Amino acid sequence: MTVLLLFAVFIVLLIIGVPISFAMGLSAVAIIVGWPGVPLLILPQRFFSSLDSFPLLAIPLFILAGNLMNVSGITHAIVRFATALVGHIRGGLGQVNILTSLMFSGISGSAAADVAAIGSMLLPAMKREGYKPESAVVITAASAILGPIIPPSLLMVLYGAMTGLSIGTLFLAGILPGLVIAGLLMAFTWWKADELGGKRHERAGFSEILVSLKQAAPALVLPLLIIGGIQSGIFTATEAGILAVIYALIYGVFTGQLRFTNTWHFFRESAIATSSILIILGGAALFSWIIAREGFPAQLAAALTSLTDNRFIALGLIVVALLALGMFVETISALILVTPMLAPIGAAYGIDPIHFAIVTIISVLLGSITPPVAIILLLACRIANVSYARVLRPFLPYFGIILAGLIAITYLPQITLFIPNFLTR
Template sequence: MLALLGLAIAVLLVLRVPVAFAFLGPSLAYMAVNGRSPGSALREVANAADSFPLLAVPLFIFVGALANHAGIADRLFRFAMAALAGVRGNLGYVAVGVSVGFSWMSGSAVADAAATGKVSITAMLRNGYSRRFATGVVASSSLIAPVMPPSIPAVIYAGLAAVSTGALFAASVVPALLMALGLCIVVFFLVRRQPNLTRGRLDRRELLDSLKQVVFPLFAPVVILGGILGGIFTPTEAAAVGVVYMLLLGLGQRSLSWAGLLAAVKETALTTASIMLIVASASLLGYILARERLPQMLTEALFSFTDSPTVFLIVCVLLCLVLGTVIDATAILVLVVPILMPIALQFGVDPIALGVTLIISLMIGLLTPPVGTVLFVIAAVSKTRIGEVFRGCLPFLIPSVVIVILTIAFPDAVLAIPRALGL
């Protein structure tokens, strides 16, 4: 029965049926065949969405949407340009820096790519950068957003694994910064033999003016993360405070119009509906897999193969990389976390370290066809073919792979900040 269920889902995914419905249809058929009432299926779906920690997801999405429509990405770009004027390949570093700044308010790779892609890629093409380089660095930089807190995948994982969201946020900071450093190193090697990729000179007045424009927006992550890590807010409360702060900032500075506010509300509603539908359908499928004893079978198979936590983590990463090419990252998290968590505990793997490793691995899937959501966003904003964007991303994927390897090899380093903060 399990094989038939998997085959039905695979066929639907190949036929490009949306992931939520590809999971939901065969799952409902399974429930009917096994004599389970529609009410029990509906109860599983409703229970998956009825979660206080998941309430932070639409709120963090709203924070990112407000930041986007308030033009904060443009302000960050202007400041980064002023700070790095005269540096060879400066626009490559600017793209990474803007993504880091915007990631503190977004938590979503798609939102980051959409907000920063058009202005960064247009500027690079206008100043002599190749289209492949421009699209590759912007697309790859957007992966920092779902790793750097406040991270939407981290909120979802924490809810599924019943771990501290604050601890997961704290553990994700260093890997996210290392990803940014790795991207800058790749930019350095790609532009070092192109002396023409230099623009302008340092203008202290422009630097000061642009700095004034980003001071208050960059205070938002201090409010959100400081409140969570300091124990002042729960993640959900911090997300709500972040929404209020961004509203006051956007409306107070008149950078957010009423039309922009309505657009942000609409964008948040659509994105949240999409995510929660995936969460609900994947939860029903996860219930079925648990009923069929798949976690127990996987545990027995893995322990017959190895008793090494490192090998287990490598298997988890490979699983995420393969699934990430065809399934949305949110669906994979909802599907695999309830299965992998009890196995991880038996192997002695810390749930926080596992979460960081899984999230970074899944984000790589955003840049791999055929699903690769970020590839489609960057291709659309830059009017570039998907294949060209993907080829541009290849050298920039190296840092993400290296960070995944480091999280597997040195889990204690990942856990250093949460332990220091007592989380």
């Protein structure tokens, strides 16, 4: 009864327009205030204890490093390298867009950052080269989903901090799924190139590839340093974030793009972004404490196992639920909301926790580019100055391609587990 009342208050707050970060916290406060025998002191205790986590320190650090690397001109270098590698393939700049997102993901860890950085540069160029505006927007939004899958990923840091799973192992587990989705997107773009309207570039010579690689190398080396350092035990994920910030600062100063004025701006923006995440985490901690105290995860797992004892059917049902949730709730908020409830269910079915984590993250991400909310799609439309209604129909095939990738990742666990198992033998 208490959990039903909690969700009822939560839904009412969402309906009247309260942001989800406050809705989770306020609904929990309403329940606790009227809960006999529960001291109000539990509110600040639970709120702040959820934030007293060393792994969570990696979040502001990775956000700041991504912002600093982006302003340092690294986006242009990556685009040039991607153009040299795949610009001559059918689809031209569409292929470049996807490959750039794949490489840029290792720096930003954010879908929104990918759209903002890559879209502002490639969307105008794609339209100039003959791409239909709506096609350019769709490719940019679809490939941006790679940002939180390819390490380092803010969502994986959050999931690891909430569940105690190794963040380094989660990073490794995201590599192959990200490559699979990128490969499917590139193959579809190649197949539909004539309809999309893009044209090929001339094949780059070996010297051009080397020159562009030299310019992009500082960005491409960073994720290797982060993952290699974490997995080898040299430093933790949080210490890797410190390394990433120092690396980004040195690179920005070396290229002459970072000055005190704009550097201060990015410190401020990173602090604001981090604060919003921490507010969500604090509210979710109160929300999750009530759910856990009432034994709701165990009840939910029992209800699901009563429907089916087949783990594959259960996974399918969970994926559908997450896709529906992601359509209406922002990605970080959705992940924080469902992780305490779903992680025990995955364990009850004997699903590998790393595999379950990656499936959960990608499912929520796919929901974030699904109408009606589709924040990433809306952002790409705004950058390209294209009507949202125009992109919905051409977006459907790309949604289907990513969904096919998610299904493969869900039911072929080795896609997720191959690299972590291979490197930890």
